[in-house]
Amino acid sequence: MTGRRASLMVTCLGDLFFPEVGVSIVRLLRRLGVAVDVPADQTCCGLPLFNSGYHADAAAVARRTVELFSDSEHVVVPSGSCAWMVKHEYPGLLADTTLARAAVALAARTYELSQFLVRVLGVTEFTSAVPGRVTYHDSCHLLRGLHESESPRTLLGSLKGAQLVPLPGADECCGFGGSFAVRLPEVSSQILAKKLANVEATGADCLVACDAGCLMQMGGGLTRARSRVRALHLAELLDGGR
Amino acid sequence: MSDAELATPFRRRADGAMKDAFLQEALTIATTKFIGLRRDAFASFPEGEALRDQARAIKEATLQHLDQHLETLIGNVERLGGHVHYAESPAEARSIIVDIAKRTGARMAVKSKSMATEEIHLNEALEAAGVTPVETDLGEYIIQLAHERPSHIIAPAIHKTKGQVAELFTRELKRPAEPDPEALTRIARGELREKFLQADLGITGANFAVADSGTVVLVTNEGNGRMVTSLPRVHVAVMGVEKVVPSFTDLMVFLAILAKSATGQKLSVYTSMVQGPRRAGELEGPDEFHLVLLDGGRIAQIDGPLREALSCLRCGACLNVCPVYRQIGGHAYGYTYPGPIGILLTAMLEGAPAVRDLAHASSLCGACADACPVRIDIPRMLIELRREVDDRKIAPWSERVAFKLLAGLLRRPGLYRLAARAGRIAQKPFTRGGRIGRLPLVFGEWTRTRDLPPVAPCTFQERWAADRDLRA
Numbered sequence: 195m196t197g198r199r200a201s202l203m204v205t206c207l208g209d210l211f212f213p214e215v216g217v218s219i220v221r222l223l224r225r226l227g228v229a230v231d232v233p234a235d236q237t238c239c240g241l242p243l244f245n246s247g248y249h250a251d252a253a254a255v256a257r258r259t260v261e262l263f264s265d266s267e268h269v270v271v272p273s274g275s276c277a278w279m280v281k282h283e284y285p286g287l288l289a290d291t292t293l294a295r296a297a298v299a300l301a302a303r304t305y306e307l308s309q310f311l312v313r314v315l316g317v318t319e320f321t322s323a324v325p326g327r328v329t330y331h332d333s334c335h336l337l338r339g340l341h342e343s344e345s346p347r348t349l350l351g352s353l354k355g356a357q358l359v360p361l362p363g364a365d366e367c368c369g370f371g372g373s374f375a376v377r378l379p380e381v382s383s384q385i386l387a388k389k390l391a392n393v394e395a396t397g398a399d400c401l402v403a404c405d406a407g408c409l410m411q412m413g414g415g416l417t418r419a420r421s422r423v424r425a426l427h428l429a430e431l432l433d434g435g436r
Numbered sequence: 437m438s439d440a441e442l443a444t445p446f447r448r449r450a451d452g453a454m455k456d457a458f459l460q461e462a463l464t465i466a467t468t469k470f471i472g473l474r475r476d477a478f479a480s481f482p483e484g485e486a487l488r489d490q491a492r493a494i495k496e497a498t499l500q501h502l503d504q505h506l507e508t509l510i511g512n513v514e515r516l517g518g519h520v521h522y523a524e525s526p527a528e529a530r531s532i533i534v535d536i537a538k539r540t541g542a543r544m545a546v547k548s549k550s551m552a553t554e555e556i557h558l559n560e561a562l563e564a565a566g567v568t569p570v571e572t573d574l575g576e577y578i579i580q581l582a583h584e585r586p587s588h589i590i591a592p593a594i595h596k597t598k599g600q601v602a603e604l605f606t607r608e609l610k611r612p613a614e615p616d617p618e619a620l621t622r623i624a625r626g627e628l629r630e631k632f633l634q635a636d637l638g639i640t641g642a643n644f645a646v647a648d649s650g651t652v653v654l655v656t657n658e659g660n661g662r663m664v665t666s667l668p669r670v671h672v673a674v675m676g677v678e679k680v681v682p683s684f685t686d687l688m689v690f691l692a693i694l695a696k697s698a699t700g701q702k703l704s705v706y707t708s709m710v711q712g713p714r715r716a717g718e719l720e721g722p723d724e725f726h727l728v729l730l731d732g733g734r735i736a737q738i739d740g741p742l743r744e745a746l747s748c749l750r751c752g753a754c755l756n757v758c759p760v761y762r763q764i765g766g767h768a769y770g771y772t773y774p775g776p777i778g779i780l781l782t783a784m785l786e787g788a789p790a791v792r793d794l795a796h797a798s799s800l801c802g803a804c805a806d807a808c809p810v811r812i813d814i815p816r817m818l819i820e821l822r823r824e825v826d827d828r829k830i831a832p833w834s835e836r837v838a839f840k841l842l843a844g845l846l847r848r849p850g851l852y853r854l855a856a857r858a859g860r861i862a863q864k865p866f867t868r869g870g871r872i873g874r875l876p877l878v879f880g881e882w883t884r885t886r887d888l889p890p891v892a893p894c895t896f897q898e899r900w901a902a903d904r905d906l907r908a
Contacts, residue, residue: 204896206846210856211889213896220906232900235849243843245800247822247831251843258847338802367759371799376881378760378797380451383885385759385799414886417871 198228200310201266203259205276206238207406215272215406218433219307223270226317233262241279242372244287253287260284260293260300268314269304272429273405274336277306282339306336308345308404308428318348322356323434324426326399329361331389331412333405337365346404346428353431356400362392368403370411386415393423401425437585437770446793449768450760459595463765466594470756473700474807487692492810494686495678495747499738505647505680506729512650516712518725526556529730533558533639533672534565536726540670542567542636546628548654548661549573550641551750552674552730554586555772555785558639569639570631572660577624581608587766587774589752590698595765628660638668638722642675643750644690645727646709648683652727654708655694657701661708671722673710676730678746690749697809698751733785741820745780747810754804754814760797769794776804776814779821788824792831795821853898859891 200223204216216232223230240255259280263269271277281301288297311317322328330350336342343365350358369375369385376382389412393401401416401423403409413425441449453459478484498505510520523529537545545567547553559569559580571580575593579586582604586592593601598615605613605623613623640661644653652673654661665671681687695701714721737743755761755775766774771790773781776798783791795818798804804814825831826839845851866872872888874880882888900906 209896210859210891213892213894213899216896217899217906232897234897234901236897237846237849237852240846243839243846245819245822246796246839247819247824247826248839248843249823251839251847254843255846334799334801334803338806365803367799367801367803369759369799371801374796374799376878378447378450379881379884380447380454381760381763381797382799384454384763386886410889411886414882414888417887418873418885 198315199267200228200230200270201263201268202230202232203239203263203269203271203276203280203304204232204236205271205273205406207410208272209236211410212272212406212427215427215429218427218429219270219272222429222433226311226315228315231266233266236262239276239279241275241283244279244283245372249287252283253291256284256287256297257291257293260288260296263300264296266300266303268310269300270307270310271304272307272427273407274306274333274340274342275405275407277304277309278335278339280304306340306342306404308349309340309342311432312345312348318352319354320349320352320432321354321434322431324400324424324431325355326357327359327397328353328356328400328402328431329359329393329396329398330364331361331368331393331401331403331408332365333403333408334367336404346402349428349432350402355434356431359396359398361396361398361401363389368408368411370407372407375411382411383415386411390415390419390421394421398423400431402428402431404428437767442770446768446770446797449770450764450797453764453768458597458600459765462595462597463762466588466591467756467762470591470699470752474697474753474756475700477696477700477702481696484693484696487689488809488811491689491693491749492747494681494689495810498680498682498686499678499743499746502677502680502735502738505682506677508647508682509645509650509680510729512648513712513725513727514650516650516725517715518650518712518727521726521728522731523556523728524731526730526732529556529674529728529732530558530561532728533674534561534567536670536672536724537562537565537567537637540636540724542670544568544570544631544635545637545639546570546572546631546635546664546668547576547639548641548656548664549576549592550639550674551586551589551772552641552676553639555732556674556730558674567637570628570635572628572631572658572664573656574621574624574658577628578604581605585767585772588755589750589773589775589778591752595767632663632667635668636670638664638666638671640664640671640673642673642679642727643694644687645675645680646682646684646687647680650711651684652710653687654706654710655691655704656708657699657705659706661706665708665710665722666720669722670724670726671710671713672726672728674728674730676732677734693809694749694751697749697753697807733787737784741824742780742784742817744812744817745777745784747812748777748781749809751809753807753809757803757807759799759801759803769797776818777808777812780814780817783821788821788828789830791821792825795825856891856895860893863890
């Protein structure tokens with residue numbers, strides 16, 4: 195496993211609101227023999243701009259991200275949506291620029307965390323940092339954008355000290371949707387309420403997702419309801435050691 | 437929806453729909469049922485995935501030469517003794533049909549379910565011309581009695597519970613009705629039987645029109661379509677120009693996936709194929725057959741940003757799986773076509789300003805694109821619509837300024853770091869026990885129902901820079 199290098203794209207939400215997720219990823223990868231670096235001056239992948247239709251601005255942000263990660267061997271991203279942005283939208287946004295080829299190359303070596311662990315490193319056995327029952331929510335961009343439903347479940351299913359229980363409607367949106375959550379807060383909140391009712395019904399101690407946006411939405415709903423269920427990023431569970 | 441109702445902002449219409457307990461009950465039951473039926477239908481049909489690709493390819497190829505296929509269709513319908521009319525706008529379509537009604541002395545028109553006639557607001561035009569339109573699809577019959585419009589593309593009365601329908605029948609038909617679907621259907625059948633026999637005009641839409649044989653294809657479940665096309669002396673079929681398919685071979689591909697996507701059926705109960713008026717020696721069928729081809733904004737999109745939406749089969753699968761539609765139902769959207777595909781079709785038919793707010797009525801979760809039998813990338817086109825709304829300055833200026841500021845911040849890491857520090861100071865009065873429970877301004881839209889995590893005391897990048905152990 196030695197000799198591998200990976201750059202962490204921490205993402206704006208990860209940087210500002212969930213720094214412990216980034217710390218977990220660094221520790222986790224390092225234990226697996228991966229040399230981790232964090233290119234300085236990261237901001238955001240530009241997805242919020244892109245999804246709201248500000249494509250010239252999104253392209254400008256994409257351009258600096260491509261340059262920041264130009265020397266990376268692998269790029270690991272804790273959020274499926276940001277990974278999807280880099281992999282699916284950067285090549286199109288920068289198609290007619292001098293960075294066109296660099297964007298395609300970056301897309302090819304960018305991975306959401308669970309994909310990197312399972313599909314690149316081939317590691318699936320971890321010990322859970324949080325014991326008990328865990329359930330998994332498929333974030334939309336990871337599931338339907340990157341067509342990934344297995345890797346996170348493989349990791350959680352073989353997690354020592356934790357028991358994975360299925361979440362009814364796991365593939366249904368949590369209602370986050372970026373600016374959607376504040377443009378139509380009533381609709382967003384009702385979608386969330388139904389999601390959380392399903393979560394509570396599993397009896398899980400911990401709700402896991404691989405996207406900071408979903409975790410902000412579902413975690414915010416859970417603490418508001420004073421639920422005993424904690425919303426955690428996959429990396430925080432895997433950080434229990436091997 | 438009336439102009440007055442549309443004057444209510446979309447967000448308020450949506451909120452109102454979520455406060456309607458009957459609507460919520462009806463929507464949850466119906467969409468959950470449809471989702472399961474569709475999933476099961478495709479689970480036992482492994483060739484479905486390849487047929488979906490094939491169907492899309494046929495639509496794309498047909499659009500490439502739409503003019504030729506329409507010419508072939510027109511030639512064949514006329515050869516069979518039918519008349520073909522071309523309407524550029526809903527107003528033209530209405531006047532063509534009203535003229536036919538007047539010329540043939542029609543007093544009553546029976547209709548089978550048709551979104552195209554909803555789109556052109558035909559019923560109002562017929563009434564104004566002294567022709568009584570009677571909807572004969574059960575769902576359409578219900579909403580006509582209730583003076584409403586369809587709230588779903590294939591299940592127009594999806595917003596009503598059986599209890600509400602029983603009350604409606606009791607009130608409008610002046611006879612006691614029990615909230616039992618079979619009993620209610622029996623009542624409607626009894627009422628409608630007479631109308632079929634009285635009507636002079638039969639009006640239908642068309643799920644497909646097969647160019648090389650001049651055949652109009654109707655996919656229905658209740659048998660009313662057959663009555664409408666065979667009993668009255670005049671039959672008028674109204675279809676969007678994009679509904680033409682080249683041949684019966686192509687048609688079979690669509691029939692194999694349409695009902696499965698819509699209702700989970702292998703095939704709908706009736707697939708009616710109509711070729712022109714009654715011919716010599718035939719026992720049934722109309723004296724006259726008219727086909728009205730409707731543009732209404734479609735032709736302009738053949739090389740426009742909404743081209744993909746011209747492949748839509750009107751199956752409604754994207755509505756059933758849409759988390760937004762499932763909360764608010766169809767009426768809150770405000771236009772003929774609801775749900776994710778409805779936003780695209782509204783933009784096509786009414787123009788981008790009509791969807792300024794609707795373009796954002798999606799979390800972009802992608803469930804619609806997954807469910808679409810012809811794999812229309814609806815989220816992608818919603819993003820394109822948002823882009824058009826921004827570029828043409830249709831979006832509110834406050835929003836455009838906010839996003840420009842955000843863009844400036846994300847391009848300049850120094851400013852980004854400064855904003856994080858400013859956020860930490862600004863959030864102090866609102867933070868309790870490591871959570872933000874209440875914020876002013878637009879942020880309050882989040883915190884009314886959800887806590888917000890505060891900006892961390894030390895962001896990841898700050899920690900990375902400061903913590904040698906983390907870097908090592």
